[in-house]
Amino acid sequence: MKAVLFEQFRETPKVVTLPDPTPLPHGVVLRVAATGVCRSDWHGWMGHDGDITLPHVPGHELAGVVEAVGRDVTRWKVGDAVTVPFICGCGDCGECRAGHQQVCLHQQQPGFTHWGSFADYVAIHQADLNLVALPHGMDFATAASLGCRFATSFRAVIDQGRVSAGQWLAVHGCGGVGLSAVMIAAAAGANVIGVDLDPAKLALARDFGAVAVVDGREADIPGAIRDITRGGAHVSLDALGHPVTMTNSILCLRPRGKHIQVGLMLGEHAAPAIPMPRIVGQEIEILGSHGMQAHRYGAMLDMVASGRLDPARLVGDRIALADAPAALMAMDRFRSVGATVITRF
The missing domain is CATH 3.90.180.10 (Medium-chain alcohol dehydrogenases, catalytic domain)
Structure with missing residues (x-):
């Protein structure tokens, strides 16, 4: 072969x-x-x-x-x-x-x-x-x-995130995993925010159902998401797998929100620093999603x-x-x- x-x-x-x-x-x-x-x-x-x-x-x-x-x-x-x-x-x-x-x-x-x-x-x-x-x-x-x-995103949004109609979901990274998550969450009735550096991917996120997008070059991405959602996302996914997107995902949540880590973090990013005071003080959940x-x-x-x-x-x-x-x-x-x-x- x-x-x-x-x-x-x-x-x-x-x-x-x-x-x-x-x-x-x-x-x-x-x-x-x-x-x-x-x-x-x-x-x-x-x-x-x-x-x-x-x-x-x-x-x-x-x-x-x-x-x-x-x-x-x-x-x-x-x-x-x-x-x-x-x-x-x-x-x-x-x-x-x-x-x-x-x-x-x-x-x-x-x-x-x-x-x-x-x-x-x-x-x-x-x-x-x-x-x-x-x-x-x-x-x-x-x-x-x-x-x-697509299947990984389905499990992350539906089974792990348990996203429901009316909730706010932030998706950090609008590549294949992220755009899948946008489509799936929008189909479930969530209000989805897409975050990416690439305007073309943000445009696709809107096409796939995102109600808002955030340019990843903004200085304060978590602040922008908290403003849009009036208090923070209920669920947020790091669909890329990078310390910056992971941290932004955690910081954009409202109290008792859920962070879903979907993107792999390997090599030099395998042991990222996590904002633990916020996780403890606001009872943030951190969940992995693996296929x-x-x-x-x-x-x-x-x-x-x-x-x-x-x-x-x-x-x-x-x-x-x-x-x-x-x-x-x-x-x-x-x-x-x-x-x-x-x-x-």
Whole structure:
């Protein structure tokens, strides 16, 4: 198969020919039809993720068609169109048995714990637990964008933030995760404020349902949000993953508000200073949000089917596998608008 491979962290990846994968007894092999290029992939390429063993094939946002099925798989057959959460549960640990596969104690992540989807084929573990059937008519590029950014935002807004109609939600960083959160929260009836440095992304945030936007170059972003909301946001998301956006997210909240950390904070940002006096004095909640379980996709896909959510609008550039190395290395520059998806192999 053709695949994007890097043999050392921070060195330019190459498109090479590698052996095709074979399914484990409980797994499947998918023919990749589309796969997103995500900043998490960039973190992996930089060496920020300790699970990666070199040489490595990145890629964790994917959709495709079942190509081969392990002998113990009962729910899937060759030819099924599917997607998969970027976190695959083991099915046996206490968290999986409780339905919390997104924090599985023995989780597998394509593109991190094993070779990923920047390739013609990718192996997926525990297929009966982790695969999600694609709704009829959903294109593969849209489906690929669900696996990390959109599904992660859905869980952050709906399950962790428990955002309700009439509440104020601030979204710090209007890339793929942030714009997904804007759309989902607006569909839930929240008043959404988008924050970003890029005017084009702020314009998209308005298009996706934000009632207000704040230019990230403002000197006092938390103050601007408190003014708009007349006291602070009920819920605020750091969709980027940076000490500045994290701090702004916490400081823009009203008393007893919720900060949801969605963006990864790795490498030099792994241990940021947190404004603890405000957290204690105003009883601020801090919650993480890490992907979403396969069994929760139904609620999200129902909203897509009803027309309340339109993840297809989040798909930006569609590129070829040959363009993936350059796109991956450029992810820290935040120049893309919407999700960049590899659709040509």
